[in-house]
Amino acid sequence: MSSQREFDEFSITEEVxxxxxxxxxxxxxxxxxxxxxxxxxxxxxxxxxxxxxxxAIGFLTRTGQICDERRQEFILLSDTLGISMLVDAINNRAPAESTQSTVQGPFHVQATPPAELGANIDTLPGGGEPMWVDVNILDLEGRPIVGAEVDVWHSDENGFYDVQYGADAELTRRARFVTGGDGRVYFWSSLPAKYPIPDDGPVGQMLEAVGRHPFRPAHLHFWVRVAGYKPLVTHIFVRESDYLDSDAVFGVKDSLIDDFPRHAPGTAPDGRVMETPYRTLNWDFRLPRLDQLPKAA
Amino acid sequence: MSSQREFDEFSITEEVxxxxxxxxxxxxxxxxxxxxxxxxxxxxxxxxxxxxxxxAIGFLTRTGQICDERRQEFILLSDTLGISMLVDAINNRAPAESTQSTVQGPFHVQATPPAELGANIDTLPGGGEPMWVDVNILDLEGRPIVGAEVDVWHSDENGFYDVQYGADAELTRRARFVTGGDGRVYFWSSLPAKYPIPDDGPVGQMLEAVGRHPFRPAHLHFWVRVAGYKPLVTHIFVRESDYLDSDAVFGVKDSLIDDFPRHAPGTAPDGRVMETPYRTLNWDFRLPRLDQLPKAA
Structure with missing residues (x-):
């Protein structure tokens, strides 16, 4: 005779x-x-x-069934419930001087095109303000890191990424740079804008039901990778943007916000003569070496 | 100026x-x-x-994408993690004298065919042993309940339900009875068998990865509904079956197991002369009136 099971609404947990x-x-x-x-x-x-x-069974089923090669609704669900940022925080503990991380988001592409330092990476410029970006990739002692691979990607002035314009859309407002001896990355592009995460599916219905909006504040994505250092996935946010205090995916950190100051027409930092106002971003990214990370418990 | 967000791996929960x-x-x-x-x-x-x-994102996505009109993998996931039985327990608190409930499972059909008391509901008999079922639908004071609708359904001797044989398969080994003045339901069918839940998808992979089998012990399903009483969804399990101590969906309760005794060829309880051995199930189902239920908190 086998023994049977017998449990109630409390003891069933131990049984499982x-x-x-x-x-x-x-x-x-x-x-x-x-x-x-x-x-x-x-x-x-x-x-x-x-x-x-x-x-709940129906919600999870619909969430799975709306996923395809271009849409990942379960990542949206994880993002909007703060789980993605929690996983990010747990997996990116670093010394306090390090630049903070944030979510990668769904719009990075493997086939990010390489670009020359100083190039304009917005090859399909629309109405967005021109933006000069000049950042340093540094170690925690402030020394330039040579040979770091730096991926950059961002939305256009309407809040859309290139890949959202269809399967055949040209890749633009994204590029891969490699730092030289000075650790600098510099390029022209155009100021990104706030945008809603895709909200026509189950996650959008959840946000509406709980009284939340689907928007993210304007930001640039950076992904820095170099041998011997902890990789960094982060954003720099635009201070004047709406939704800094209510990012739908909880990605904002105070230390990742910049003014992106506007400049009158005239000679830009790289000598280019601008006939319209333009923005600038200057930023120092600080990466810990692997041997500077806290030990796992 | 709006205030920004700033939180760590602990404070993010309160933020969300x-x-x-x-x-x-x-x-x-x-x-x-x-x-x-x-x-x-x-x-x-x-x-x-x-x-x-x-x-985890990929697992949930695959679980949603394998669902269709004939398969509900998220219910399987809920079942195999004991969540379905927990929800069942919470929503079916009743006086101790009541027959206990268990999961409904995925094989009940809306179009359950009505049947006459005494009928043989196994219209496609295979190798399963004949089974005479004679049960009473009673209130907690032991009085017969008149006019109760009683749905019955179960697998064949190979562990398959009718609907698993294809969209055009004939409905059999299932029926809907209505009790008369004596509260009795009685019919012929054939002894059901143990079976695995569908294990060729993500839930089957999970079970294998954690070292569990996908089997359920042999059982008959009953669903009793009558105005003024708490509806009852339950099984009666076959004591000789394997897996009573390890039902993949945690549905077994000691109070729901019967011997299904085997009888030598001869005259059956309804007067039919049996030329082969046969089984019997006699059972009293006890349903509380709605006014006998514990009050919600």
């Missing part, structure tokens, strides 16, 4: 966790155990009704 | 919860608040890595 005892992967066993514990706690705490459970 | 403050639906606000709290606690407790987060 006990079924992971033969898991050959201790890390998976740990993650599943904590996940079951916390999900059961949530169900008990709110006394989830049968109808609410059915709605 | 605070965005629900304008939710017009207090219940939704409560559910979302607890969900975010518990999911963030889980991520912090295991220190989820970026690679694990990416795996």
């Amino acid at each position: 966790i006990n079924t992971f005892r033969n898991c050959g992967n201790p890390r998976l066993q740990q993650v599943m155990t904590v996940l079951v514990q916390k999900l059961h706690e949530a169900v008990r705490e709110v006394e989830l009704t049968q109808a609410e459970w059915e709605f | 919860i605070n965005t629900f403050r304008n939710c017009g639906n207090p219940r939704l606000q409560q559910v979302m608040t607890v969900l975010v709290q518990k999911l963030h606690e889980a991520v912090r407790e295991v220190e989820l890595t970026q690679a694990e987060w990416e795996f």
